[in-house]
Amino acid sequence: MxxxxxxxxxxxxxxxxxxxxxxxxxxxxxxxxxxxxxxxxxxxxxxxxxxxxxxxxxxxxxxxxxxKYALFDYVIARSFHELLRGRLTHRCGLSTENLRTLLLTVRDYLSGHLAHCTPDNQQNIHPYVIRQVHAQVHEFLVHWFKPIANDLDAAAALISWAVMGAGIHYSEDQTLEMDVEQMVTVLTQGLDGIGINLD
Amino acid sequence: MxxxxxxxxxxxxxxxxxxxxxxxxxxxxxxxxxxxxxxxxxxxxxxxxxxxxxxxxxxxxxxxxxxKYALFDYVIARSFHELLRGRLTHRCGLSTENLRTLLLTVRDYLSGHLAHCTPDNQQNIHPYVIRQVHAQVHEFLVHWFKPIANDLDAAAALISWAVMGAGIHYSEDQTLEMDVEQMVTVLTQGLDGIGINLD
DNA sequence: CCATATATGTTGGATAAGCAACAGATTTGA
DNA sequence: TCAAATCTGTTGCTTATCCAACATATATGG
Missing domain, CATH: 1.10.10.60 (Homeodomain-like)
Known part of the structure; x- marks a missing residue:
């Protein structure tokens, strides 16, 4: 042991x-x-x-x-990971559909978390949640990028935080409507700009 | 281990x-x-x-x-034991109320078991169930008798099987109404005959 | 304030659970 | 009918869990 x-x-x-x-x-x-x-x-x-x-x-x-903090990190990482895996249809590949799923899953996971917790937990824990969810998002992106090119670390960092930003924004104010297609377009166009074409 | x-x-x-x-x-x-x-x-x-x-x-x-037969015996013995313990109000004592509870619990447990099982399981398993439930009933009676006298083995054997007989009879034909008070009277009078007075 | 809990990590030795391999019995199905 | 597959118990060795005890830190309250 x-x-x-x-x-x-x-x-x-x-x-x-x-x-x-x-x-x-x-x-x-x-x-x-x-x-x-x-x-x-x-x-x-x-x-x-x-x-x-x-x-x-x-x-x-x-x-x-x-x-207990390590346990908490583990719980967040694992539950988000499982939720995302369950929603992805194109397993392990970079596609507009997977980017769309990523955006929606981050938003849903964060709002689900806010809904479950006591107000006190929301305040104290939210930053840790974001850190762990981001780590997972980043890991998926790196994994998707790998077959395309090796030195896309900056792109992975940028896009992972972009996805997180959108998720955080819309999870905190449920009245807003998330324009997913517009965001996916931004991401795909951005990737296109550095020579990565999807679909 | x-x-x-x-x-x-x-x-x-x-x-x-x-x-x-x-x-x-x-x-x-x-x-x-x-x-x-x-x-x-x-x-x-x-x-x-x-x-x-x-x-x-x-x-x-x-x-x-x-x-797996030993496992089965254990499961039966334990679940009946827990059910009975939960129903007994006068813990560990010989009383008409506990005798009444014993009668009713045996009947209910047996009919509950018949209700749960597939027809095939009813046929093959019922004898084992009866054997284990009886062992538990007998153990309770011996335990209740002990403070009164030591050599009441015959009485415990007789009464435990009487209780089982009633339980089996009424669990197999649900249309019959169980006259609990009459049976309790039989048991208490019988015990009275060998010098054991209840309540 | 200090004494008494209570929580946190850590350690060494005891014990239950895992595993792979075995022989023999029973089932399956060609 | 016979061979392959599966199930049953058993065994020696490995590994994860338990436990008691310890030192330290952080409440808790009189």
Whole structure:
């Protein structure tokens, strides 16, 4: 029980070949944490609360996560990742449809998160959520860019933050209508400008 | 992982002091087994089916139960035990009220079991159910008798089977009305005959 | 203010769960 | 009928989880 934390963030969803006990324990922790998040504020949740709820030993928790903040990051990253994967039709490819899905998923995930949380949690946690969601968006973009060219780091950074910006904007004010097609056009035209043609 | 099976049947509900991993694994096995029971016949369920559903290793199953029949016995004994404990108001005492509760609980448990199962399972499993439920009823009676006198084995055997007989009879034909008070009277009078006065 | 909890991480040794491989029994189906 | 496949228990070794104990930090309250 040494290298469990090691793989936790390489790829958030590579459960293949992992010891079944590790997968079970992770799920118990995550489920217990989710239960607690709707009951009380993040700041008020102790590691002991989590392990009691998960029916695992406290030492085992620390074998999986360095602290509750790492657990939180993991939960956000994984749930967003799963939501996005479930919505993508063209798996692993750069296309206008996938860009559209990306924009909509970020917005929906963020507004869903705001809807679930207590007001206090909204204030304190939102920045962490954004950071983790962005990390995932960025990872997807890099993955999509890779077959096209290697040195597109700047483009990935720019577009990932553009997508996040749109998502944040529209998730915070639900009265606004999101003009997805216009945004997709901006992104595709922009990419076209640096020699990347979609579809 | 040697003596797990050891304590399994001493008292069906003494979870105190047992290793948490054992309790979790047991629960996973029992839950998976329950799921499978409503899907297919008991005879068609393999140990591998159970362990796959429970997400545990097959070898771990054999550390807990000698075979699927032992698991079945355990499930019956435990669920009946829990149902009865939940209904008893006068905990651990011999009284007309507890005798009444015993009669009704046996009938309800048996008819509930018949209602859940596939016709095939009803035929094949019913004898095992009766055997295990009787073992529990007998254990409760012995426990209630103990403060009164020591050599009441015959009385416990007789009354436990009388209770079972009533339960079986009325669970198999739901149209009959169970005259509980008459039966309780029979039992209390009978006990009175050997010098045991209730209430 | 200080004493008494309570929370956080960490460690070493004990124990349950995982796994692969095995032999033998039973089922399947060609 | 016979061979291939599947199921059943069992075993030795590996690995993850448990637990108790510890040092430290942060409340909590009298």
């Amino acid at each position: 040494e290298m469990i934390k090691e793989n936790t963030f390489r790829h958030v969803l590579d459960d293949d070949g992992v010891d079944p006990r590790v997968l079970r324990t992770r799920k118990l922790i995550v489920d217990g944490f989710h239960e607690l998040l709707v009951e009380k504020d993040f700041q008020a949740i102790s590691v002991r609360d989590i392990t009691d709820r998960a029916t695992i030993n406290r030492a085992t928790f620390y074998a999986h996560f360095v602290d | 040697e003596m797990i099976k050891e304590n399994t049947f001493r008292h069906v509900l003494d979870d105190d002091g047992v290793d948490p991993r054992v309790l979790r694994t047991r629960k996973l096995i029992v839950d998976g087994f329950h799921e499978l029971l409503v899907e297919k016949d008991f005879q068609a369920i393999s140990v591998r089916d159970i362990t796959d559903r429970a997400t545990i290793n097959r070898a771990t199953f054999y550390a807990h139960f000698v075979d």
